[in-house]
Amino acid sequence: MKKPFGILIAAAALVAASFDANAQAPADIPADMNALMTKHTCIACHRPNQRLVGPAYADVAKKKYSDEKIVELIYKPEPSHWPGYPPMAPMTQVPKEDAMKLAHWINSLDGGAKTTTKKSSSTTKKTTKKS
Numbered sequence: 001m002k003k004p005f006g007i008l009i010a011a012a013a014l015v016a017a018s019f020d021a022n023a024q025a026p027a028d029i030p031a032d033m034n035a036l037m038t039k040h041t042c043i044a045c046h047r048p049n050q051r052l053v054g055p056a057y058a059d060v061a062k063k064k065y066s067d068e069k070i071v072e073l074i075y076k077p078e079p080s081h082w083p084g085y086p087p088m089a090p091m092t093q094v095p096k097e098d099a100m101k102l103a104h105w106i107n108s109l110d111g112g113a114k115t116t117t118k119k120s121s122s123t124t125k126k127t128t129k130k131s
């Protein structure tokens with residue numbers, strides 16, 4: 001009895017390869033951000049849409065920080081912002097340029113699905129009262 005081992009092995013290799021690809025780049029993380037997240041270890045604690053050790057980035061985006069503020073928080077986290085989470089260690093080794101890219105991406109993750117802030121411009125019409 002001859003079995004097509006060659007084909008089986010090839011198929012197994014293909015399956016293994018596709019699993020590897022998935023492991024390296026989760027579908028919701030773009031390749032360049034995945035590279036930064038991996039390089040600076042953010043990936044160990046953060047995902048775009050899922051709570052891990054740290055909050056989902058989509059939840060961070062909902063806080064409406066500026067990109068600059070997020071960079072600041074990467075260097076100097078404020079655990080009081082996230083009750084119920086362990087404190088994040090300051091990630092001062094991340095180059096500013098990389099931190100900025102990550103910050104910009106994090107902010108882009110607020111899909112706008114449930115934004116309550118843009119309801120109306122109630123606070124904008126404060127015309128000058130002095131006459």
Ligand code: HEC
Nearest residue numbers: 040041042045053054073077079081082085086087088091
């Ligand atoms: C060891 C786990 C861990 C790693 C690694 C980690 N974080 Fe965090 N991160 C957390 C936790 C826990 C919190 C929530 C508590 C806090 O802010 O201290 C958090 C909070 C944050 C926040 C929200 C800050 C705020 O005040 O709202 C941002 C932004 C963030 N992380 C970005 C990053 C980036 C970018 C990296 C990689 C350079 C990174 N984190 C690496 C665990 C981690």
